Amino acid sequence: xxxxxxxxxxxxxxxxxxxxxxxxxxxxxxxxxxxxxxxxxxxxxxxxxxxxxxxxxxxxxxxxxxxxxxxxxxxxxxxxxxxxxxxxxxxxxxxxxxxxxxxxxxxxxxxxxx
Amino acid sequence: xxxxxxxxxxxxxxxxxxxxxxxxxxxxxxxxxxxxxxxxxxxxxxxxxxxxxxxxxxxxxxxxxxxxxxxxxxxxxxxxxxxxxxxxxxxxxxxxxxxxxxxxxxxxxxxx
Numbered sequence: 001x002x003x004x005x006x007x008x009x010x011x012x013x014x015x016x017x018x019x020x021x022x023x024x025x026x027x028x029x030x031x032x033x034x035x036x037x038x039x040x041x042x043x044x045x046x047x048x049x050x051x052x053x054x055x056x057x058x059x060x061x062x063x064x065x066x067x068x069x070x071x072x073x074x075x076x077x078x079x080x081x082x083x084x085x086x087x088x089x090x091x092x093x094x095x096x097x098x099x100x101x102x103x104x105x106x107x108x109x110x111x112x113x114x
Numbered sequence: 115x116x117x118x119x120x121x122x123x124x125x126x127x128x129x130x131x132x133x134x135x136x137x138x139x140x141x142x143x144x145x146x147x148x149x150x151x152x153x154x155x156x157x158x159x160x161x162x163x164x165x166x167x168x169x170x171x172x173x174x175x176x177x178x179x180x181x182x183x184x185x186x187x188x189x190x191x192x193x194x195x196x197x198x199x200x201x202x203x204x205x206x207x208x209x210x211x212x213x214x215x216x217x218x219x220x221x222x223x224x225x226x
Contacts, residue, residue, distance in 0.1 A: 036217070043118075043205060044157075044217040090156055100145065101170060102215060104156035 002027050002095045006105035013081050014113050021076040021108050023091030032094040033074040034102065035065055039087045047089075050074060061085070086112045116140070118208050118218035119188075126224045133193040133200070135221045139208030146189045147215060148181055151203040163189060196225045 003026045013019055025031060032051050036044040048059025055067040065076045074091060088109050092102040119138040127133050139146050144164055149157040162170040163183040174181065178196075183189040193200055203222045207215035 043120075043219040044207075046214070046216065049214065092157075100162045100209075101147065101159035101173065102149075102157075103159070104149075106154075106156045 002093075002103065004091055004093045004103050004105040006089075006091055006108050008108045009106070010109045010111065012111040012113060015083050016080050019076075019078045019081045019085070019110070021089050021091075021110070023074045023076065023105060025072050025074070025091075025093050027072070027093070027095050030067075030069060033065075033067060034092040034094075035059065035063070035074075035076045036090045036092060036104075037061075037087045038090065038107075044090065047076070081110075081112055083112045083114070086110055118206055118216055120204075120206050120218035120221050122221060123219060124222050124224070126226060127196045128226055129197055130195050133196050133223055135191040135193075135204050135206075135223070137189040137191070137206030137208075137218060139189070139206075140210075140216055143208035143210050143216070145209045145211070146183050147207040147209075148189075148191050149205045149207065151205060151220070153202075157205060160191075193223075196223075198225050201225045 005024045007022050034049045035047040037047055038044045047063050048057050050057050050067045058064050063078050067074050088107045090107045091105040121136050146163045148160040151157045159173040161174050161181045166185050178194045180192045201224050203220045205220045206218045209215045
């Protein structure tokens with residue numbers, strides 16, 4: 001069955017520390033992959049996406065993600081976290097060519113401490 | 115270019131009333147999607163529409179829920195005879211072609 005898993009419900013990091021948020025999917029082929037960020041009471045903002053090509057993709061706000069086919073993963077990283085990065089992060093997947101609905105993980109809440 | 119607009123941002127309805135949620139896509143976007151977010155959960159796909167057509171409604175509950183995207187005007191998500199379990203945040207997204215979806219700020223529906 002197709003699924004998207006974000007194993008970490010809540011992560012706390014110190015400001016300035018590095019960050020990695022995990023995302024795994026279950027699918028027989030390579031899906032289209034996305035990371036979104038949601039601030040409290042707000043909508044979702046697209047951070048980055050992977051369709052094909054270079055497996056390391058750069059996004060906005062200093063974020064990057066790496067697609068690893070062997071691990072069915074698309075982890076989000078940032079080398080130095082800022083207090084303003086505190087938010088909910090969602091991994092999303094489009095499983096089928098021509099299918100337009102996104103499947104979302106359950107999200108990882110990031111807390112940044114001074 | 116204004117982003118995806120949704121209104122109202124907050125909606126309170128009593129059980130049994132109707133809720134109408136509106137979504138205006140970004141200029142030039144002809145694809146509209148509706149998602150529902152329950153507390154502490156990710157977004158769940160409900161329906162995908164293009165102008166005057168429902169393309170995929172596989173995520174819509176079979177009863178009480180309907181959606182439209184008319185030739186003129188915003189897309190509407192309509193929930194009839196609301197129940198407490200309908201309380202959620204409803205997000206609309208639009209895209210110019212496929213896959214890269216831009217989300218609105220959401221409508222938070224509370225059923226009392």
